[in-house]
Amino acid sequence: MIAYQKYSKKSFPQTSLEIGTGWYPVVPIAFFLAGTTKIYSVDITFLTSKQRVKTTIEKFLESFENGRLKEYVAVNDERMRALKELFDNYDLYTLQEVLQKLNVTYLVEDARKLSLQNDSIDLVNSNNTFEHIYPEILIPILKEFKRVLKKQQGVMSHAIDMSDHFAHFDKSISIYNFLRFSTTQWKWIDNSIQPQNRLRFSDYQKIFSDLQLPVIAQTFRPGNSIEVAQIPLAKPFSDMNPEAVAISHCYFVVVLNE
Numbered sequence: 192m193i194a195y196q197k198y199s200k201k202s203f204p205q206t207s208l209e210i211g212t213g214w215y216p217v218v219p220i221a222f223f224l225a226g227t228t229k230i231y232s233v234d235i236t237f238l239t240s241k242q243r244v245k246t247t248i249e250k251f252l253e254s255f256e257n258g259r260l261k262e263y264v265a266v267n268d269e270r271m272r273a274l275k276e277l278f279d280n281y282d283l284y285t286l287q288e289v290l291q292k293l294n295v296t297y298l299v300e301d302a303r304k305l306s307l308q309n310d311s312i313d314l315v316n317s318n319n320t321f322e323h324i325y326p327e328i329l330i331p332i333l334k335e336f337k338r339v340l341k342k343q344q345g346v347m348s349h350a351i352d353m354s355d356h357f358a359h360f361d362k363s364i365s366i367y368n369f370l371r372f373s374t375t376q377w378k379w380i381d382n383s384i385q386p387q388n389r390l391r392f393s394d395y396q397k398i399f400s401d402l403q404l405p406v407i408a409q410t411f412r413p414g415n416s417i418e419v420a421q422i423p424l425a426k427p428f429s430d431m432n433p434e435a436v437a438i439s440h441c442y443f444v445v446v447l448n449e
């Protein structure tokens with residue numbers, strides 16, 4: 192939202208699209224509170240549920256009450272009243288009705304082929320999703336995003352966590368551990384529930400550049416190249432500069448102005 196305001200000079204997107212809804216629709220509800228009129232969220236699988244949406248709303252109401260929400264979203268008062276009312280009467284509605292009241296359309300489809308019009312979306316965003324999508328699928332998805340994004344001041348915002356996700360719950364391994372495996376070994380280790388493509392920052396830069404998606408802002412977390420040096424890296428990581436391999440998180444903003 193902050194990137195959108197900064198680069199589009201508008202306070203919120205009228206239409207938004209998120210890829211990788213996951214279990215809890217945090218981003219769609221944040222857009223609802225900001226004032227967005229059409230909120231799309233696409234995922235190949237339908238992972239949320241009525242209870243999970245309720246839990247998400249409850250967390251928003253709590254963080255509004257304790258004053259923390261305003262650090263992240265400029266909340267529209269009328270939308271907040273509507274959210275409270277929805278929460279208070281939650282049992283009266285089906286999940287479909289709840290999503291409708293939140294202006295959310297959940298697209299259960301492959302983001303390589305979206306059922307959305309050309310030039311129709313103000314903001315496309317993703318959080319911790321690209322690292323789970325292999326380049327042969329990610330590249331067509333980005334092409335599709337380019338198609339649906341508004342050609343004048345359409346904004347894309349993508350936050351990518353390039354750390355080994357196994358290290359998130361196994362503290363005995365480094366966030367670079369997965370880079371020790373060859374491509375063939377990784378094919379055996381990687382799983383379809385939470386696949387990890389192991390792309391590094393420079394790979395994403397190249398993808399955006401090849402697709403002529405103008406990146407107007409990019410930030411990254413440098414990570415720890417000393418920790419990288421302790422891992423017997425497999426190719427192609429062993430051929431890369433350790434500082435480049437160490438970058439653990441990155442964030443890209445693309446703005447179209449064609």
Ligand SMILES: C[S@@+](CC[C@H](N)C(=O)[O-])C[C@H]1O[C@@H](n2cnc3c(N)ncnc32)[C@H](O)[C@@H]1O
Nearest residue numbers: 211212213233234235236301302318319320323
């Ligand atoms: C890790 S989850 C997203 C997590 C969520 N953004 C969060 O922060 O909690 C990645 C999601 O991307 C979805 N995904 C992967 N490939 C996709 C595709 N081709 N089209 C649509 N969704 C896809 C997966 O189904 C999965 O739910």
